[in-house]
Amino acid sequence: MMELPSTITARDGVAMDTNARGRFGDLVFGMLARLAGWFILLVMVGIVIVLVRGGWQAFSAFGPGFITSTAWNPISNHFGAATSIFGTLVTTLIALVFAVPLAFGVAFWLVEMASPALARFIETAVQLLAAVPSIIFGMWGFFIVVPFMAHYIEPVVTHYLGHVPGIGQLFRGAPYGTGLLSGGLILAIMITPFICSVMTDVFVSIPAVLKESAFGLGATRWEVMRQVVLPWSRQAVMGGIMLGTGRALGETMAVTFVIGNSNRMGWSLFAPGNTIASLIALEFPESSAGSLKLSALLALGAILMIISFITLACSRIFLQRGTSS
Amino acid sequence: MMSASQSQPTDAGGWQRGGAQAVRRRLVERSVSLLCAMATAVVLFLLFSILWTLVTRGAGGLSLPTFLHSTAAPGTGGGLANAIIGSCEQTGLAALIGTPVGMMAGIYLSEFSQDGRIVSLVRFVSDMLLSVPSILVGLFIYLIIVEPAGHFSGMAGTLALAVLFIPIVVRTTEDMLRLVPRAMREAAYALGAPGWRVILNVCLRSARGGIMTGILLALARISGETAPLLFTSLGNLNWSTNLNAPMASLPVTIYQYAGSAYDDWVQMAWTGALLITVAVLATNILARWWLTRNGSAQQ
Incomplete structure (x- = not known):
């Protein structure tokens, strides 16, 4: 730190000289920085335009019925988006049902209960889980989770819940192992670390005095979490969940391995x-x-893009509002 | 009268009710703690299950021929050499393209706030790009490069990876530049240094540890990407380093092999999966170690 200023004076020499060169340098540097910034805008606009234009043929051939049609028949050239949109939403929903409590539990445990050394270890483990490539989740899911689901989970669940009126029909059918539930579970494992790390950051950033005053009144850790921390960080937590949702919506390789790939x-x-x-x-x-x-x-890609952009935009807004308040 | 009759029962059983409530509160607290510990155990178990599966199934294929031979037909003892070199080439080039662009854009976001609304727009779009489904990036590059050129190419794969690489570097560069103390910039300006020298020689220099971490993390992220490569570099069964031709990569090879019916191909897929996971996780650990070492050195 101390050596830096002297380096600059030594290299730049006389102040007069610096001014002329400096102004030219600033001009070029500013231009490069702006170009890089605008390039990012250009890529985003490019993705939107290219996908919508690529899908235009399908949009104009099928009209709005494209979104509600369940057909996918390459022979008669009839295509619809309803089944895959349904599958995307259902798997994402299943993923959230499992991932949100799991991520909350880990974050709560990390922030309030773990010893510092253990917390550092678990935090690293969670970050490593987030870094595992999605194709690895796919292979692991296909060779480990799918047989496990087929042999142990699905028959048992069908046996106990299959005849419950109302929700029973969710848990009937042949236990292949592959399917919407397996896809959702793999997604849950993949997005848990993302949601968890946002939650941990938010829970740590709450002003200590708020928690201390609640503890001082005799509240338990759970009561502090439920009545002080969660209300205070509600928006940022929502932002983290939306971020996870965005990941789950667009995840490809892991889902492809375990979902069974059938247009039903x-x-x-x-x-x-x-x-x-x-x-x-x-x-x-x-x-x-x-x-x-x-x-x-490509039209499906454009629809996926719209769904995930809305989710991500919500996530950004929640996170910004949540952290600025 | 009303209040008296209402408070009567609470007064009568006051200590008892309090006692029951205290027990209930303690019970809730205990069960929540237990559930949280279980959630942590589940996440740890999942990570170790994945790693254990990779090691037990993948280690069998770790031999010299795997690194020396290219992929071959089932039963003829191929290796993964072309996939490894293809992955390295595409990832490395993507990083070479993405690093300067991402860093300049990060500098733009943190140092050019006089541009006003457009800076926040670029920041917003860059954050969106950070989590855009990678398969869409693959489709985008397919439509603008592969389709006009008429063939798949390693260059297209490289560009798709670069698009995924840039926003990560943008984010870390901006975050790290914001951590540079104002006094350091002012000191440099006071010595007469022009703005660009201040940014390059003072700000970037003091933030380089953090930015390096971001680059390593970005590298780890793109080296495991499969979906964008399916439509861009496609894969190649032979040894090829030509950027203008289809190029093999580890993730795509794993994808093709894992779903096949041949035992030796599935074995190769596990070995490839082990290799790529070890590389990705090692890069991650290295990056985080670097950041903590650098962070403590600055304090």
């Missing part, structure tokens, strides 16, 4: 299905350039 829509969570991303990954190599099928896939 039904009540059973055990039945194979597909998501927008898995459908694109599977069908894209089999569609020729310029075909209606390719255009339908």
Whole structure:
């Protein structure tokens, strides 16, 4: 730190000289920085325009019915988005149902209960889980989770919940192991670290005096969490959950391995299905350039983009508001 | 009268009710703690299950031929050499392209706030790009590069990875530059240094540890990406370092092999998965170690 100023004077020499060179340098540097910034805007605008234009053929061929149609027939050239949108939303919902409590539990434990050394170890483990490539989750899911689901979880769940009126039909069907439930579970494991690290950051950043005054009144850790920390950090926590949702919506490789890849829509969570991303990954190599099928896939991509942009924008707004308050 | 009759029962059983409530509160506290500890145990168990599976199934294929031979037909004893070199080439080039662009954009966000609204717009868009589904980036590069060129290429894969790489570097560069104390900038300006020298020689220099961490993390992230490479570099069964031709990569090879019906291909997929996970996790640990070492050195 101390040596820096002397380096600069030594290199720049006379002040007069610095001014002329400096102004030119500032001009070039400023231009480069602005170019880089604008390049990012350009990429984003490019992605939007290119995907919408690529999907236009399908949008104009099927009209608004594209979104509500469940067809996916490459032979008769009938394509619809309903099944894969349904699969995307259902798997994401399942993922959230499992990931949010899990992430909350880990974050709560890390912030309030763990010893510093143990907390550092667990935090590293959580970050490593977040870093594992999605294809690894896919392989692990396909070879470990799917057989486990098929042999142990699904038959048992069907046995106990399959005849409950109302929710029973969610848990019926052949226990293949692959399906919406398995896809959702893998997604849950993948997004838990993201939600957890946002929650940990938020819980740590709450002013100590708020927690201390609640503890001083005799509140337990859970009461402090529920009545002080959570109300205070509600928005940022929502932002973290939305961030996880965004990840789950667009996740491709892990889901492709375990979801069973079938264009079906039904009540059973055990039945194979597909998501927008898995459908694109599977069908894209089999569609020729310029075909209606390719255009339908690009239209699906555009729909996925819109869904995830809305989610991510919400997440940004929540996080900004949550951390500024 | 009303208040008296209402307070009567509480007064009568006051200590008892308090006692029951205290027991209930303690019970809730205990069970929440237990549930949280269980949640942590579950997450740890999942991580170790993944690592254990990779080591037990992948270690069997770790031999010299795996690193020396290219992928081959099932039963003929191929390796992963072309996939490893393809992954290294595409990831490395993507980092070379992405680092300067990402750093300049990060500098723009942190140092050019006089540009006003457009800076916040770029920040917002960069954050969106950070979490855009990677498969969409693959489609984008396919449409603007692969389709016009008429063939898949390593260059297209590189560019798709670069698009994923840039926003991570933007974010860390901006965050790290914001941590540079104002006094340091002012001292440099007071000595007559022009703005760009202040940023390059003072700010970037003091933030380089953090930025390096960001670059390493970005590298780890893109080296495991599969979806964007499916439509851009496609994969190649032979040894190829030509950027203008389809190029193999570890993740895509794993994807193709894992779903196959041949035992030796599945074995290769596990070995590749082990290699890539070890590389990614080691890079992550290195990056975090670097950050803590650098952070403590600054204080």
